[in-house]
Amino acid sequence: xxxxxxxxxxxxxxxxxxxxxxxxxxxxxxxxxxxxxxxxxxxxxxxxxxxxxxxxxxxxxxxxxxxxxxxxxxxxxxxxxxxxxxxxxxxxxxxxxxxxxxxxxxxxxxxxxxxxxxxxxxxxxxxxxxxxxxxxxxxxxxxxxxxxxxxxxxxxxxxxxxxxxxxxxxxxxxxxxxxxxxxxxxxxxxxxxxxxxxxxxxxxxxxx
Amino acid sequence: xxxxxxxxxxxxxxxxxxxxxxxxxxxxxxxxxxxxxxxxxxxxxxxxxxxxxxxxxxxxxxxxxxxxxxxxxxxxxxxxxxxxxxxxxxxxxxxxxxxxxxxxxxxxxxxxxxxxxxxxxxxxxxxxxxxxxxxxxxxxxxxxxxxxxxxxxxxxxxxxxxxxxxxxxxxxxxxxxxxxxxxxxxxxxxxxxxxxxxxxxxxxxxxxxxxxxxxxxxxxxxxxxxxxxxxxxxxxxxxxxxxxxxxxxxxxxxxxxxxxxxxxxxxxxxxxxxxxxxxxxxxxxxxxxxxxxxxxxxxxxxxxxxxxxxxxxxxxxxxxxxxxxxxxxxxxxxxxxxxxxxxxxxxxxxxxxxxxxxxxxxxxxxxxxxxxxxxxxxxxxxxxxxxxxxxxxxxxxxxxxxxxxxxxxxxxxxxxxxxxxxxxxxxxxxxxxxxxxxxxxxxxxxxxxxxxxxxxxxxxxxxxxxxxxxxxxxxxxxxxxxxxxxxxxxxxxxxxxxxxxxxxxxxxxxxxxxxxxxxxxxxxxxxxxxxxxxxxxxxxxxxxxxxxxxxxxxxxxxxxxxxxxxxxxxxxxxxxxxxxxxxxxxxxxxxxxxxxxxxxxxxxxxxxxxxxxxxxxxxxxxxxxxxxxxxxxxxxxxxxxxxxxxxxxxxxxxxxxxxxxxxxxxxxxxxxxxxxxxxxxxxxxxxxxxxxxxxxxxxxxxxxxxxxxxxxxxxxxxxxxxxxxxxxxxxxxxxxxxxxxxxx
Numbered sequence: 001x002x003x004x005x006x007x008x009x010x011x012x013x014x015x016x017x018x019x020x021x022x023x024x025x026x027x028x029x030x031x032x033x034x035x036x037x038x039x040x041x042x043x044x045x046x047x048x049x050x051x052x053x054x055x056x057x058x059x060x061x062x063x064x065x066x067x068x069x070x071x072x073x074x075x076x077x078x079x080x081x082x083x084x085x086x087x088x089x090x091x092x093x094x095x096x097x098x099x100x101x102x103x104x105x106x107x108x109x110x111x112x113x114x115x116x117x118x119x120x121x122x123x124x125x126x127x128x129x130x131x132x133x134x135x136x137x138x139x140x141x142x143x144x145x146x147x148x149x150x151x152x153x154x155x156x157x158x159x160x161x162x163x164x165x166x167x168x169x170x171x172x173x174x175x176x177x178x179x180x181x182x183x184x185x186x187x188x189x190x191x192x193x194x195x196x197x198x199x200x201x202x203x204x205x206x207x208x
Numbered sequence: 209x210x211x212x213x214x215x216x217x218x219x220x221x222x223x224x225x226x227x228x229x230x231x232x233x234x235x236x237x238x239x240x241x242x243x244x245x246x247x248x249x250x251x252x253x254x255x256x257x258x259x260x261x262x263x264x265x266x267x268x269x270x271x272x273x274x275x276x277x278x279x280x281x282x283x284x285x286x287x288x289x290x291x292x293x294x295x296x297x298x299x300x301x302x303x304x305x306x307x308x309x310x311x312x313x314x315x316x317x318x319x320x321x322x323x324x325x326x327x328x329x330x331x332x333x334x335x336x337x338x339x340x341x342x343x344x345x346x347x348x349x350x351x352x353x354x355x356x357x358x359x360x361x362x363x364x365x366x367x368x369x370x371x372x373x374x375x376x377x378x379x380x381x382x383x384x385x386x387x388x389x390x391x392x393x394x395x396x397x398x399x400x401x402x403x404x405x406x407x408x409x410x411x412x413x414x415x416x417x418x419x420x421x422x423x424x425x426x427x428x429x430x431x432x433x434x435x436x437x438x439x440x441x442x443x444x445x446x447x448x449x450x451x452x453x454x455x456x457x458x459x460x461x462x463x464x465x466x467x468x469x470x471x472x473x474x475x476x477x478x479x480x481x482x483x484x485x486x487x488x489x490x491x492x493x494x495x496x497x498x499x500x501x502x503x504x505x506x507x508x509x510x511x512x513x514x515x516x517x518x519x520x521x522x523x524x525x526x527x528x529x530x531x532x533x534x535x536x537x538x539x540x541x542x543x544x545x546x547x548x549x550x551x552x553x554x555x556x557x558x559x560x561x562x563x564x565x566x567x568x569x570x571x572x573x574x575x576x577x578x579x580x581x582x583x584x585x586x587x588x589x590x591x592x593x594x595x596x597x598x599x600x601x602x603x604x605x606x607x608x609x610x611x612x613x614x615x616x617x618x619x620x621x622x623x624x625x626x627x628x629x630x631x632x633x634x635x636x637x638x639x640x641x642x643x644x645x646x647x648x649x650x651x652x653x654x655x656x657x658x659x660x661x662x663x664x665x666x667x668x669x670x671x672x673x674x675x676x677x678x679x680x681x682x683x684x685x686x687x688x689x690x691x692x693x694x695x696x697x698x699x700x701x702x703x704x705x706x707x708x709x710x711x712x713x714x715x716x717x718x719x720x721x722x723x724x725x726x727x728x729x730x731x732x733x734x735x736x737x738x739x740x741x742x743x744x745x746x747x748x749x750x751x752x753x754x755x756x757x758x759x760x761x762x763x764x765x766x767x768x769x770x771x772x773x774x775x776x777x778x779x780x781x782x783x784x785x786x787x788x789x790x791x792x793x794x795x796x797x798x799x800x801x802x803x804x805x806x807x808x809x810x811x812x813x814x815x816x817x818x819x820x821x822x823x824x825x826x827x828x829x830x831x832x833x834x835x836x837x838x839x840x841x842x843x844x845x846x847x848x849x850x851x852x853x854x855x856x857x858x859x860x861x862x863x864x865x866x867x868x869x870x871x872x873x874x875x876x877x878x879x880x881x882x883x884x885x886x887x888x889x890x891x892x893x894x895x896x897x898x899x900x901x902x903x904x905x906x907x908x909x910x911x912x913x914x915x916x917x918x919x920x921x922x923x924x925x926x927x928x929x930x931x932x933x934x935x936x937x938x939x940x941x942x943x944x945x946x947x948x949x950x951x952x
Contacts, residue, residue: 026249041240045253048242052251055244089277121736121784131433162831 026053027062027191034070040078043070047093054096061097061106062191068093068109069193075116083120087113104144105193111136111153133157148182149193151175152200159203173207176200224288227261228295230254230274238299241276245286264288278302301660303616308660309690312698312732312741327407332399335825336838337875337900339932341394342405343384346424347842348823350743350778350795351409354844354871355816357909357923359384359393362816363409364745365774365801366421366724369709373424374416375402376507376545378561379627381603385489385515386537386567390912390923396513396539403429409778410726410745411700414653414667414684415609415621420706420724420749428543430505431460431497435940438464442934443472445489461496468515473931481926484578485518485534504548512540520574523593524914524921529573529581531593536568555611557623562604569597589915595636601710602630622652631710641714645675645707653684661690673707678720680705694735700728708753708766716766723750737785747774752805757858772803772811792826807852809860815910818871820845836879844871851913851920863917872905894936901929 030053033046047070054063071090074081090113097106111133118129134157140150155175161167183197226245230238237258244251245264252262254276266288272295274282279299286293327345332338338345343361346352353362360368373383375397385393404427412423432451440447449464468489493511500506518534545559572580573593583590609623631643653667665686672679686700705721713719730743752770782793799819802811821844829836846867853863877898883891901907906928911920 022249041253041255044240048240048244048251048253049249051242052244053249056247056249085277 023053023057023060024191027066031066031191034066034073037070037073040074040081043074046070047074047089051093059100061100061103064093064097064100065106065109065193068097068106068113069195072109072112072116075112083116087117102143104140104147104150107136107140107143108147108149108153111140115153115157146182146185148179148186148200149196151179151182152196152203155179155200155203159207169207173204176204176207180204222290223263223265224267224290225261225263225292226272226286226295227259227292228297230258230260230276230282230297230299232279233298233300238276238279241274241279241297241299243272243274243295243297245288246271246273246283274299278304303618303657303660308617308657309663309688309696309698312688312696312730327405329399329402329405331827334827334836334838334877334879336840336877336898337842337873338840339394339877339898339900339930340399342397342399342402342424342426343395345399346407348793348795348825348840349407349409350780350797350821351422352797352821353799353816353818354821354842354873355909356392356871356907356925357390358816359387359395361422361424363422364747364776364797365772365799365803365814365817367814367816370420370706370724371422371424372416372419373426375426375509375543375561376428376559377415377425377557377607377609378543378545378559378605379418379603380541381563381601381629382539382541382565385513386535386565388517388519388535389533390521390909391519391926396511396541397426401428401509402426409743410747411684411686411702411728412704413665414651414669414682415623417649417651417669417671417682417704418647418706420704420722421747428507428509430507431457431499432462435460436938437940438936438938440466440934440936442932443476444468444470444932444934457499459496459498461494463494464492466491477927477929477931479926480924482520482530483518484520484532485516487515487517489513489515500548502549504546506544506546508542508544510540510542512538514538519926520578522921523573524912524919525590525916528576530575530578532570532572532574532578534570538564538566540564553613557607557609557611559607560605563602565601567597567599569595569599571595571597597636598634600630600632604628616657618655618657620652620654622650624648624650629710633710633714643675643710643713645673647671647673647707663688671705673721675713675717676707676720680721680723691731695733696731698728698730698732700726700730702726708768712753712766715764719753719766720751720768722752722768722770724748725750737783739780739782741780742777744777745775749773749803749805752803754805755807755860757807757854757860759858770803770805770808772801772805774799774801774803776800789831790826790828792824794822794824796820796822807860808850809852809862812850812862813848815847815849818844818847834881836881838877838879840873840875842871842873842875846870847910849910851911851917853917864913864920866911868908868910871907871909872903873901873907874903875900876902890939892938895934896936897931897933899929899931904928 030046030049037043037046047067050063050067050070054060054067057063068090071086071093075083075086090109094106094110114129114133114136118125118133137150137154140147155172158167158175159169159172179200183200188194230241232238239254239256239258241254242251243254243260245266248266250262250264250266252260254260269285269287272284272286274297276299278301280302282297282299284295332342332345333340335345335348346361347354351364355362358368361371362368363371373380384395387393406425408423410422416423432453435452437450438448445466445468447464447466449462451460451462453460469486471486474483474486491511491513495509498506516536518532520530520532523529523531541563543561545557548556550556571593573590575581582594585591605625605627607623607625609621611619611621613619627647629645634640649669649671651667651669653665656664656666668681668683670679670681682703682705684702686698688696688698690696704724704726707721708719725748726745728743728745730741732741749772751768752772753766753768754770756765756767758764776797776799779796780793784791799817801817802813804811823840823842826839827836846869848865848867850862851864852860855861880895883893907925909923911922913920
């Protein structure tokens with residue numbers, strides 16, 4: 001019974017956001033698929049599925065956002081994939097999402113795409129893509145200063161910068177802490193992004 | 209009852225199965241393509257063999273769409289009525305600038321961050337031996353000669369003046385500090401002014417002309433990232449400047465001043481030649497840049513410099529006399545460009561530039577007590593060494609280029625340029641020459657992409673020079689074919705014309721253009737951190753300027769009777785991957801060239817050419833100590849030298865000839881970047897030190913002969929080694945982020 005009430009509540013909430021149950025269901029199914037995805041093909045599959053939902057719905061930014069997110073997973077884990085081409089796809093999804101709504105969440109995806117492009121050849125690319133990645137986060141902070149994922153990504157960038165150049169554990173630690181604090185306060189909205197808390201906690205543990 | 213109804217309904221909405229295969233036009237499977245029933249959630253993704261299969265509950269007429277990155281969409285109407293559907297989707301590759309082949313024959317592109325760069329401005333600064341001189345760094349690339357006694361880029365058998373420099377498309381008349389006998393001068397422009405460099409060793413675009421061998425295309429930077437104040441200190445110079453970026457980041461301005469004085473340096477490091485006037489340079493520059501509403505850019509750059517020096521060397525014709533050469537130079541350079549995006553895919557580039565350069569030269573033969581010596585006309589070979597020369601060179605130019613994209617990435621561009629040059633020389637107040645030339649060119653060029661694998665660039669220019677009163681037509685063609693991932697073959701052909709030098713036109717105005725025909729074939733394999741390229745070429749020279757001696761005087765005139773050829777092969781390998789934090793490149797050039805020009809009695813290998821030239825450049829940044837170490841080693845095989853004298857019939861003959869010893873040079877430089885450690889540093893500091901020729905080879909570039917030919921004097925650098933140490937500071941902005949990203 002409890003579950004049923006919850007379900008109806010979610011349903012109502014979904015309706016009130018202008019979302020059909022069909023949409024909610026399809027999104028949920030693909031979010032589960034994304035959680036269990038392991039290979040590049042899995043992520044590609046789920047990204048395409050999200051993109052189809054977005055194309056059919058026309059006024060939802062979340063499907064495109066998740067299509068982009070799934071593709072960034074490929075960029076992080078697949079050594080062999082053409083990172084430039086993949087980032088281009090990610091940014092194309094972001095463009096579609098931003099045509100509907102501009103927000104900080106989409107900018108975090110853009111940040112990851114630019115970071116992945118920068119990492120192809122940091123020496124020559126930092127000037128363009130490093131700047132682009134940090135500008136994305138700056139813009140995101142302006143739009144939503146309390147978004148924990150922004151600080152998680154910022155922490156990652158500092159964590160991966162050598163200590164000699166002002167990066168490293170000590171500098172990253174307070175930023176991960178801030179991120180986790182914000183994760184704790186974050187109110188979950190159905191279908192809205194909520195990733196990053198576990199990773200941020202793991203990273204903070206590494207900073208100790 | 210309800211139960212049956214439910215099953216019945218579901219059964220009625222029975223599924224349609226759609227399966228199929230996605231292939232490209234060459235029947236290769238396309239994996240990862242997204243197949244969708246338009247306006248529904250239904251669809252699938254093609255697997256590694258291009259196959260897909262899915263079932264849908266939808267019913268009726270729909271559009272099936274196949275999308276895949278890099279391909280045009282595929283669409284097919286389908287009727288979903290429970291019958292299985294088989295789809296065979298053929299997707300056509302999209303023409304795409306990033307994936308398409310680029311024409312690389314003849315050119316080294318640098319600075320673009322997406323396509324791996326060959327040399328960036330930071331590379332120029334950290335190439336040991338370059339001391340932040342663009343030309344010196346380019347001499348580590350194949351196709352260039354190690355010429356140390358004259359400024360300029362001597363490319364593939366071409367003389368230094370056969371390479372021209374262009375800033376934002378505009379010819380630079382005096383790219384180097386004024387010539388000093390047997391002493392190469394630096395370039396006037398800092399590598400940090402430019403975001404991109406294309407060094408073309410031949411076969412360059414129809415947008416440029418009047419360079420027989422090579423074009424160096426420099427593209428100036430756009431808006432700076434932030435405002436800053438800079439200062440630099442060295443025993444050799446001091447400098448200060450600022451760049452100010454407007455708050456809306458739409459415009460910026462900047463000014464800089466620098467002063468160089470080598471007195472302290474000469475006190476510390478003995479020079480083999482006697483500087484009676486220590487080299488001093490004042491430079492000042494200013495710029496503004498404005499971003500226009502449609503994303504275009506207006507840029508203005510101006511620089512003024514004054515420099516002076518005086519050197520004294522032993523006179524080759526006598527045991528106790530000396531030649532004193534004094535120079536004062538004034539140079540003012542201006543460049544204004546406007547790049548704008550117009551409607552319907554048109555792009556416009558307008559440019560105007562003005563430069564003026566004045567040399568005041570005094571040369572004297574002096575005795576042991578540094579007193580000037582006079583000679584009668586009967587000793588004309590001594591008399592002509594006493595002279596004054598006031599030489600002014602002005603160049604005004606305007607250039608317009610329009611470009612339009614044609615369906616996808618093919619493009620046409622065309623335009624016109626006009627140069628008005630004024631050259632006034634006053635020799636001893638007795639010989640005055642004034643030259644004025646109106647040079648006009650119209651050019652057109654088209655980039656044609658047949659597929660992502662095949663591209664062609666076809667163009668031509670028509671040029672007219674009023675002083676020659678002649679026009680010419682210069683066709684240019686190049687092709688590129690992609691042979692595999694990251695690998696390609698390109699070819700280039702072109703005819704290149706160049707006006708004779710003003711010093712020749714002063715004596716002969718019936719001259720025509722000199723001409724070179726280039727044939728180039730190139731293979732290149734390039735990934736982000738490795739580049740391999742090999743390029744073979746053949747060049748034919750016609751109508752080169754020849755010196756015609758006049759009887760009973762030491763005056764000469766000129767004609768276009770010269771000719772020659774150059775052929776060779778260049779190799780280049782750069783690798784940033786094999787060893788972490790270690791970047792190196794190796795270049796090797798083989799050159800076979802002969803030309804009959806100036807006073808050569810027949811086709812000879814020119815005295816600036818070497819058969820084998822090689823360089824290895826190594827760079828390593830050690831994060832732990834925040835320090836970069838750079839080593840460059842260059843080698844050139846012996847160069848020929850000649851003593852060309854006149855015989856009784858007033859014809860030149862080879863009175864003596866030989867080959868210099870081979871050239872070796874090992875250079876070292878290091879930069880220390882301590883403020884990189886502090887993320888909040890308001891001061892960014894770089895300490896830079898360098899030494900050339902650390903192993904102390906005695907370089908000999910050639911020989912000067914006495915009038916009788918009985919004596920010869922080796923041409924050597926003024927000192928065995930050159931040392932530099934400098935401190936560069938910038939304030940007001942967090943630049944440490946740059947260093948961080950640079951060394952991730």
